[in-house]
Amino acid sequence: MVLKIPAIRSKMGIWFYYVSSLSFENVAKYVSPIDDELHHSELLSGMIQRSITSNYKSIANYLETQDERFFNSLILAVYNGQPKWNEIRIQDEKGEDNYNLGIITLTDDVKIFPVDGQHRVAGIKKAIEDKPEMKSERVPVIFIGHSTDEIGMQRTRRMFSTLNRYAKPVSLRDIIALDEDDVVAIASRYLIDNTGLFADNRILDSKNKSIPETNDMALTTIITYYECNKELLWLFVKDIDVVGLEEKPVRGRSKINEYIRHRPKNEIIAAFTEECKNFWEAILNYCPEIRKPNVKVERYRDSNGGSLFFRPIALYPFAKVAVRIKEKYQKSYSEIIRSIPKELLWIQNRLWKKIIWDDVAKKMVMGNAKLIELILLYITAPQLLADKEKKKIIDNLKSIWDESDDTVVKERLDSIIRGDEYV
Secondary structure (H helix, E strand, O other): OOEEEEEEEEEEOOEEEEEEEEEHHHHHHHEOOOOOOOOOOHHHHHHHHHOOOOHHHHHHHHHHHOOOOOOOOEEEEEEOOOOEEEEOOEEOOOOOEEOOEEEEEEOOOOEEEEEEOHHHHHHHHHHHHHOHHHOOOEEEEEEEEOOOOHHHHHHHHHHHHHHHHOOOOOOHHHHHHHOOOOHHHHHHHHHHHHOOOOOOOOEEOOOOOOOOOOOOOOOEEHHHHHHHHHHHOHHHHOOOOEEOHHHOEEOOOHHHHHHOOOOOOHHHHHHHHHHHHHHHHHHHHHOHHHHOOOOOOHHHEEOOEEEHHHOHHHHHHHHHHHHHHHHHHOOOHHHHHHOOOHHHHEOOOHHHEOOOEEOOOOEEOOOOHHHHHHHHHHHHOHHHOOHHHHHHHHHHHHHHHOOOOHHHHHHHHHHHHHOOOOO
């Protein structure tokens, strides 16, 4: 092996490094998995090798299917042999020399392994096995020097752990704002950018699902908004074949997570965006005051409780119920909302005490999202509930209401739903 690679030489801290690129073919040929470069012990070396997960298959799939593919730089350690750096003298417009450009020459006895990018290297290797025509594509790389003495191993281990410890996955907020493959993110952005549905800060940019008590404008948070839209996607993927890695079929709700990995056709994006629009219009039309400019949410979320739709803990379960009903009966979202007695759409209703709302402390009760979903389905379409779901409702209410008799609990629940004056 003799590789001559143009590069830029730089320094940060103790590290001199060289910025360049390698073809996929050269990555496959010359970059080896980490073996004994960081540890003498077979046990510890094996631990690093086993940290490679099947995620490399999804990276390969990304390379093979995404025309706009791109990676950040692989960080590759180089050791053994005699790598050579030949500077290229360049003078700038002032006549000053710049020696940071040059050619790295790597010979047969040089070994290369990834300090950062193990999964990307494995993904590249699989991608060119599947599609050899990709061999000439190039990935950015950063070369660092490595030595196999104890000090050299220690330095490289520190870099390895630092790069991996502080690497963070892309946040859901970033996906919503930027992802051009995820149809849920695409539709969510479109409704915010191109319709007046969420003017006046009706969507709150928050790192979690809760809305601060001081916020008097938001309908919901960006995360709950996205999750509701993602739930609606089931109506589009339930009857289609979705395949995952290695062309294996994906079944059930897992279809959604696989489907959003690849951008669908524009007509599907448009149809799904319209579905999301219909959902949010139905909710906003039920709360007509806030369709007006600069109107605060007021009674829809205040110290007395408020609307189910203005509390993320209840809004998402409603979305799940709406999808189940529409899937079965093709009802509109407005029809589904109207099927819920008006008084039950307020969390201060006695039905929701200790489930959503603590009427003594005047604060939300968390942790009952599944129960909220099942009760809403019990109200709107009880025939869709499985026996185990009905039992879950009764068992949960027995605990919340401190009642031991199943029949008494059911009668009380039915009486509250009917709106009986006394229970």
